[in-house]
Amino acid sequence: MIEPCHDVVCSFWSLLNEGPMTLTIILHTLIVLPMVWIYFDEKKKMERGDIPNE
Amino acid sequence: MENRPSVWSSNRFWRRSATWVTGVASVLLVFLTFDSMGQMKMGTAADIKNKVDKRIPSPLVINYKIDYKLNKTRGHEIPIIGGMDANGYSKYEEKEKFFGKDNWSEKEAKALIHKGKLTIQAKNCMDCHTLLGNGAYYAPDLTKAWLDPTWETLASAYGGKEYAIAKFLENPPAMAMHERKMPNLGITKEEAKAVVAYLKFMSAIDTNGFPRNFGKIKGAVDARK
Amino acid sequence: MQGNRLYEGQKLALKYFMVAIVLFGAQLLFGLVAAIQFLYPNFLFNILDFSIARILHINALVVWLLYAMIGAVYWLLPDEAGIEVVGVKLGNLAFYILTAAVAVVVLVYLFIQIGPGKESTIWFITEGREYIEAPRWADIGIVAVVLVFLYNVYATVMKGKHTGILVVLMADLIALAGLYLAGMFYTDNIAVDQYWWWWVVHLWVEATWEVYVAAVGGYILIKTLNANRKVVEMWLWIEVAMMFGSGILGLGHHYFWIGTPEYWWEIGALFSALEPVPLVGLFVHVLYDWGKERGKGNNIKNTPAFAWLTVETFGNFLGAGVWGFMHTLPQINLYTHGTQWPAAHGHLAFFGAYVAILIGAIYLAIQGKAGLKEMRMTKASWWAITLITVGVLIMSVSLTISAYVQTMVERGQYGGTWEGYFIAQANQWFVQGMGWRLFSGLAVVVGYGFLVYDLLTIDKKQPAEVREGAVAAA
Ligand code: HEM
Ligand code: HEM
Ligand SMILES: [Fe+2]
Numbered sequence: 001m002i003e004p005c006h007d008v009v010c011s012f013w014s015l016l017n018e019g020p021m022t023l024t025i026i027l028h029t030l031i032v033l034p035m036v037w038i039y040f041d042e043k044k045k046m047e048r049g050d051i052p053n054e
Numbered sequence: 055m056e057n058r059p060s061v062w063s064s065n066r067f068w069r070r071s072a073t074w075v076t077g078v079a080s081v082l083l084v085f086l087t088f089d090s091m092g093q094m095k096m097g098t099a100a101d102i103k104n105k106v107d108k109r110i111p112s113p114l115v116i117n118y119k120i121d122y123k124l125n126k127t128r129g130h131e132i133p134i135i136g137g138m139d140a141n142g143y144s145k146y147e148e149k150e151k152f153f154g155k156d157n158w159s160e161k162e163a164k165a166l167i168h169k170g171k172l173t174i175q176a177k178n179c180m181d182c183h184t185l186l187g188n189g190a191y192y193a194p195d196l197t198k199a200w201l202d203p204t205w206e207t208l209a210s211a212y213g214g215k216e217y218a219i220a221k222f223l224e225n226p227p228a229m230a231m232h233e234r235k236m237p238n239l240g241i242t243k244e245e246a247k248a249v250v251a252y253l254k255f256m257s258a259i260d261t262n263g264f265p266r267n268f269g270k271i272k273g274a275v276d277a278r279k
Numbered sequence: 280m281q282g283n284r285l286y287e288g289q290k291l292a293l294k295y296f297m298v299a300i301v302l303f304g305a306q307l308l309f310g311l312v313a314a315i316q317f318l319y320p321n322f323l324f325n326i327l328d329f330s331i332a333r334i335l336h337i338n339a340l341v342v343w344l345l346y347a348m349i350g351a352v353y354w355l356l357p358d359e360a361g362i363e364v365v366g367v368k369l370g371n372l373a374f375y376i377l378t379a380a381v382a383v384v385v386l387v388y389l390f391i392q393i394g395p396g397k398e399s400t401i402w403f404i405t406e407g408r409e410y411i412e413a414p415r416w417a418d419i420g421i422v423a424v425v426l427v428f429l430y431n432v433y434a435t436v437m438k439g440k441h442t443g444i445l446v447v448l449m450a451d452l453i454a455l456a457g458l459y460l461a462g463m464f465y466t467d468n469i470a471v472d473q474y475w476w477w478w479v480v481h482l483w484v485e486a487t488w489e490v491y492v493a494a495v496g497g498y499i500l501i502k503t504l505n506a507n508r509k510v511v512e513m514w515l516w517i518e519v520a521m522m523f524g525s526g527i528l529g530l531g532h533h534y535f536w537i538g539t540p541e542y543w544w545e546i547g548a549l550f551s552a553l554e555p556v557p558l559v560g561l562f563v564h565v566l567y568d569w570g571k572e573r574g575k576g577n578n579i580k581n582t583p584a585f586a587w588l589t590v591e592t593f594g595n596f597l598g599a600g601v602w603g604f605m606h607t608l609p610q611i612n613l614y615t616h617g618t619q620w621p622a623a624h625g626h627l628a629f630f631g632a633y634v635a636i637l638i639g640a641i642y643l644a645i646q647g648k649a650g651l652k653e654m655r656m657t658k659a660s661w662w663a664i665t666l667i668t669v670g671v672l673i674m675s676v677s678l679t680i681s682a683y684v685q686t687m688v689e690r691g692q693y694g695g696t697w698e699g700y701f702i703a704q705a706n707q708w709f710v711q712g713m714g715w716r717l718f719s720g721l722a723v724v725v726g727y728g729f730l731v732y733d734l735l736t737i738d739k740k741q742p743a744e745v746r747e748g749a750v751a752a753a
Binding site: 071172179239259 | 313317320321325329333334393394395396397398401404405406407408409412467468469470473474512524528530536537541542543546613614694696697704
Binding site for chain 1: 528548550
């Protein structure tokens, strides 16, 4: 399933691109996962009640 | 619901998320761009000598024979410069005369490419044709125009493909093949030579297999032979 | 707005809108010329060749949209911030300089057209790069004018109220202006050239302009439906997250075949495939607000503006979302790239995403100028919106059919050669598509006539009860 790199230049990004959809999965995770942390951080603040009224 | 606030409907959560997402996507784009720019630098004389495949080759490719062949490993056609080795990659050996000589120096070749590109922009080729597939759709794609089978058939009558294309560019209506004609854009002899050099150079750019099956009429016969 | 009194910033907005509508007319005119040449190639041959007609068509498009975008910001800025636009005199000066520069560029395109293959042509005649053909001197002028605009916006918001809509706009406009710089340099390397060219074209229409539209759309919702500001602003942030999240790396769908590395296949395919998601979101949001307010028995305060906003949300989703998605995967794009496909998508997307909402913003300004509490559609408004929308829709469908012929015959069957290109161009289905495009273009032009008439007269054509409301308010 994972094939050796045949790109013209095998850079760091081509290596992440080796398996099926690995590159996009990694990038999407990197972008979306921290939102989970933001969510719980906001929740904590909300429960503590230190959200300023906007 | 009104009195139990939810994070999902809080502006703060979405504002922070939007800032994060935008920031990280932008940073990723910057890193990817650095990597791509490195890979897309124009090749040099040394690259040709050392047989290094470059996505954008050295302007010196005008001294070589250029072809566009299916590469089994990469699964699509790739430019073949100076003959093909057993694995389907460029050999950088077979030369081909371009306007009478096959020993254009790096400096001369670069100057030709420079003038060619300027002319292509100054005459708005991109607003009738596509180049690398981008532009207008009023006339054929020029990405592999240098390799077009029609030019092969015209070559001998003009003493070589480059002479035929240059002659065409200097006064296109005189050589019109269709009712939809290319107008005379006042391209001088010097400019025509430079544009042809650019077309030859462009046909050697590695476009990841675009256009597919170029010149294989009806999908079976290779019209470039 | 206090009764009939406008802020100076809003008067400046009206000037921008006026030029925008004139340029819209020019765009359609040159579009017709180009469309006729597809069918009758000798039409204006050697006088106004296809390339020149097309440059005028698409440059007029981009410039009028920018004018209308600047106009809409000058319109809502004092209203949102609650104060007069800071530096509005400078803003007026910038308007006249910009308009003079645009006039010079147009005259040069029309009468000089092309130059010799030298740097001086790039500086003074044309840069020869689709959409941003404007010569270098004009680029620099545009940057200067935009800096004045940005100064006006920033200084006004700093002094006045910082609403969520204004904060998003401030961040977005600086990105929008900054991206223009990416298209301002020359290189012999055509792959690098196109790489940066797409930073302007794609990162404008699929990132910064979309976010602009989300912000201005929010403002129109508040104005026409009295939508809840907090909810509108929450949606706005969600839109920003999704649009920038998918659109910035979605840029990769232009990096499949231009000499760029292979990894862009995967990045471009999957990020751009997500780009339609926020467009669905926008659509649902507007319908939801509409239903809610109508449910409460509230009237729409400006029916033509709201009707155009509805066309926008649906057109954006259809033209950008659906038509964009149809050719965004590299497996498909390999055969559609460089055919009429992008043209089919480009027409519906530009119209749906930007033309419609900016016309809506202009209607909002007309209501404000006349000091009407409520403004209703006239017969002319109805004809304008119907003819233009249906016309562009038919145009895009026709182009799609022609595009299919090109993909199948020129590219699939003949491998994209000179000969293959013309075999496909002569195919009867291709030619019919071109015919329908011309026909529907004429419908759009008639619709444009109704639009201009309506914009000039709608305030006087309001029913008595609406006009009395205005008197009472004044
Ligand atoms: C309002 C938003 C959009 C506008 C105004 C727009 C406009 C355009 C235009 C004018 C082109 C042609 C560029 C050229 O001249 O070569 C284009 C190309 C393209 N667009 Fe969009 N677009 C939008 C959104 C989208 C979305 C959301 C997607 C994907 C889901 C998409 C996918 C594509 C693709 C794949 C191409 C490249 C075609 C090619 O060169 O092969 N677009 N777009
Ligand atoms: C009278 C109506 C119109 C006609 C007859 C018309 C015709 C044309 C023609 C002939 C082209 C050249 C396509 C090619 O290179 O093959 C073109 C390109 C274009 N037009 Fe129009 N057009 C019209 C209205 C519009 C409108 C209302 C918009 C925007 C909302 C628009 C946006 C564009 C864009 C973005 C392109 C470049 C497409 C690309 O390169 O992919 N046009 N148009
Ligand atoms: Fe795009």
